[in-house]
Amino acid sequence: MARTILNLIDFSLMSLQDQLGFTFVEQPSRRIWRVGDLVSAVRTMVEHGYTDVWVEGEVSNFRPAESGHLYFTLKDGDAQLRIVMFRSQARLLRFRPDNGMQIIARGRVTIYDARGELQLSAEFLEPLGAGALQLAFEQLKAKLAQEGLFDPASKKPIPLLPRKIGIVTSPRGAALHDMLNVLARRHESVGILIYPAQVQGESAATEVAAGVKYFNRAKGVDVIIIARGGGSIEDLAAFNDETLARTIAASALPVISAIGHETDFTIVDFVSDLRAPTPSAAAELVIESKRQLDEHLAHLQQRLARAVRYRLLMAKSQLAELSQHGAFARARDLFARRAQRLDELVYRLAGNFHNLLRDYTRRLDTASGRVLHFDFRRSLIITRTQLESRTEALIRTMQSYAMIHRARLDQLSARLDALSPMKILDRGYALVFDATGALVKDAGKLSAGDRISARVARGSFTAEVKDTKPD
Numbered sequence: 001m002a003r004t005i006l007n008l009i010d011f012s013l014m015s016l017q018d019q020l021g022f023t024f025v026e027q028p029s030r031r032i033w034r035v036g037d038l039v040s041a042v043r044t045m046v047e048h049g050y051t052d053v054w055v056e057g058e059v060s061n062f063r064p065a066e067s068g069h070l071y072f073t074l075k076d077g078d079a080q081l082r083i084v085m086f087r088s089q090a091r092l093l094r095f096r097p098d099n100g101m102q103i104i105a106r107g108r109v110t111i112y113d114a115r116g117e118l119q120l121s122a123e124f125l126e127p128l129g130a131g132a133l134q135l136a137f138e139q140l141k142a143k144l145a146q147e148g149l150f151d152p153a154s155k156k157p158i159p160l161l162p163r164k165i166g167i168v169t170s171p172r173g174a175a176l177h178d179m180l181n182v183l184a185r186r187h188e189s190v191g192i193l194i195y196p197a198q199v200q201g202e203s204a205a206t207e208v209a210a211g212v213k214y215f216n217r218a219k220g221v222d223v224i225i226i227a228r229g230g231g232s233i234e235d236l237a238a239f240n241d242e243t244l245a246r247t248i249a250a251s252a253l254p255v256i257s258a259i260g261h262e263t264d265f266t267i268v269d270f271v272s273d274l275r276a277p278t279p280s281a282a283a284e285l286v287i288e289s290k291r292q293l294d295e296h297l298a299h300l301q302q303r304l305a306r307a308v309r310y311r312l313l314m315a316k317s318q319l320a321e322l323s324q325h326g327a328f329a330r331a332r333d334l335f336a337r338r339a340q341r342l343d344e345l346v347y348r349l350a351g352n353f354h355n356l357l358r359d360y361t362r363r364l365d366t367a368s369g370r371v372l373h374f375d376f377r378r379s380l381i382i383t384r385t386q387l388e389s390r391t392e393a394l395i396r397t398m399q400s401y402a403m404i405h406r407a408r409l410d411q412l413s414a415r416l417d418a419l420s421p422m423k424i425l426d427r428g429y430a431l432v433f434d435a436t437g438a439l440v441k442d443a444g445k446l447s448a449g450d451r452i453s454a455r456v457a458r459g460s461f462t463a464e465v466k467d468t469k470p471d
Contacts, residue, residue, distance in 0.1 A: 036113065043111035046118070050109035055081060055120060056128070059101045072097060074105060074120075082112070082119035089123050094237070096139055102128040137240050141267060144242070149249045155273045156254040158286065161293065162222035164191035165286060166253075168211035169227040171196045175258070175279035179227060182283035193221055201229040204238035209247040216252050223254050223286055226268060227279040230261040239266035248272055258282030425457035 014095050033041075053251070057074030064070050068087030073080050083105055097103060107122040144150060165183070169176050171194060183190055194209035198204040208226060215224050226248075228239070238244070239259050245267045257272035258279040269275045276282030432440040433453045440452065450465045 002304070035116075039111060039113050039116050047108060047110050052106070053109060054101070054104055055082065056104050059097050059103055059141065060099055062097055062099050062207060068244050070097065070122075072099075082117055083107075083122050084112075084119055085122040085125065092124060095125075095127060097125060104128060110352055111417065119239035137267065141270065144271065145388035149245065150270045154249075158254050158274050159222045162190065162286065164193060164221040166189075166193045166211075166215040167222045167227060168194065168195045168197050168208050168215075168224065169279075170199045173199065173227075173229055175227045175229045178280045179225070179283040180256075182280050186284065191221075192334065198238075200231070200238060205244045208238070209241075209244045212244075212247050212251055212255065219253075221253065224251065225256045225258055225279075225286060226272070227258040227277070227282060228260065236260055236266050239268040241267070244268065245271045256282050256286055305460050425455070431455040 032194035055074055057076045057080075060073045060075050060080075062070075062072040068090055070083075070085040070090045072083050074110050085107075104126045105120060105122045106124040106126075107120045110119060110121050111117065112119050148154065153288070167176065167179065176194070183192060190271055193215070195214055199208070199209050212226070213223060215221050226238070226239075236259060248268060254273040256274045256276055257266070257269045257282070258276040259266050259268060261278060274285065276285050433455070433456065434440050434446070435451050440446065444464050446452070448465055448467055451462060452465060453460060453462045
């Protein structure tokens with residue numbers, strides 16, 4: 001019955017729809033989302049639709065975190081977009097973003113679930129106008145200049161004629177060959193130590209800094225040259241590294257920068273103790289020409305010879321004038337009297353010496369005569385005879401003493417042997433011990449089955465008690 005009624009209702013609705021020209025739509029079912037599920041679903045749709053986008057805007061609310069991540073907002077009129085750049089990408093930046101800077105950010109759009117905010121996970125940043133490398137150069141230059149690393153007062157002097165030169169460069173570069181040719185031509189005896197390092201690429205700054213540290217640690221050179229041929233700002237980017245700049249500033253040895261051409265400037269040029277326009281120019285600056293040095297020494301030698309001759313002439317003239325003074329005549333008389341007195345003392349000393357020598361000669365002759373008449377062999381025979389006689393007497397005394405003590409020892413040994421318990425055992429007696437090793441003196445203390453041991457004159461044996469009969 002119910003099914004028939006439903007069918008009639010459906011038929012009536014269909015007829016009504018045909019007459020009125022519209023259809024009835026069923027009310028959709030209601031779905032209730034959890035906040036996390038809805039945000040996650042929207043985030044998935046956004047990330048799939050905007051995987052690689054470029055966004056331009058002004059940096060505001062810039063906030064670098066201790067973890068190395070960067071957080072800021074890009075503004076454009078009234079619109080703004082949160083930007084996050086994680087440490088793995090931030091450490092590759094050539095410049096440092098700052099508030100008010102116009103930049104282009106590249107990355108993927110996502111939603112931060114914790115706040116439900118739309119944000120861009122940036123993988124690359126580029127400043128508008130100046131390039132990233134040039135901006136990074138200007139920022140680092142201003143920072144180091146403010147710290148005083150470019151102060152001329154802190155520059156170390158370059159030695160005039162170093163004995164050894166340390167060069168940090170690529171061993172395959174043309175800059176090294178040019179420098180070696182110049183150094184060999186201007187001073188062939190100079191020592192050269194080369195620290196091979198990459199001068200382009202990500203590891204170049206680290207390797208060049210390691211070369212500077214090596215020469216400071218080894219202390220085998222007088223000056224360090226950092227050299228590289230010319231190139232674009234990208235090619236020279238390794239020499240705009242902050243760590244390398246601080247390593248050069250901390251160097252105890254003077255450092256010469258010879259990077260690129262004369263129009264190329266890097267941070268290393270400003271922090272070094274001397275900048276050379278080219279590597280070849282650095283080789284010429286670091287060492288003076290040997291020929292120029294020889295000429296300079298010859299000129300100094302001539303000036304010294306002329307000065308000495310002039311001083312000698314002046315001294316000779318002054319001496320001639322002073323020699324005419326009366327004080328010199330009195331001094332000569334005094335020297336003459338002193339010389340005469342010295343001659344007299346020498347004569348007296350020589351006479352006394354001859355007298356002493358004659359006296360010692362006479363005494364030596366007397367002693368020699370006595371020695372010649374003294375017969376050493378006779379005295380030696382007498383002494384030997386006395387020694388042999390006393391030796392024989394000592395031997396006889398010691399033998400008698402030994403015989404007396406030996407007899408006494410034999411007597412005491414016989415008495416001791418007579419008192420020995422072992423002698424009693426020779427007469428058939430035995431020593432009996434119980435299981436604990438104690439001497440058995442009372443048979444009543446033993447029980448049947450006890451183990452005993454007996455010691456006789458020659459050997460020992462064990463036995464088991466069968467019966468005991470006390471006295």
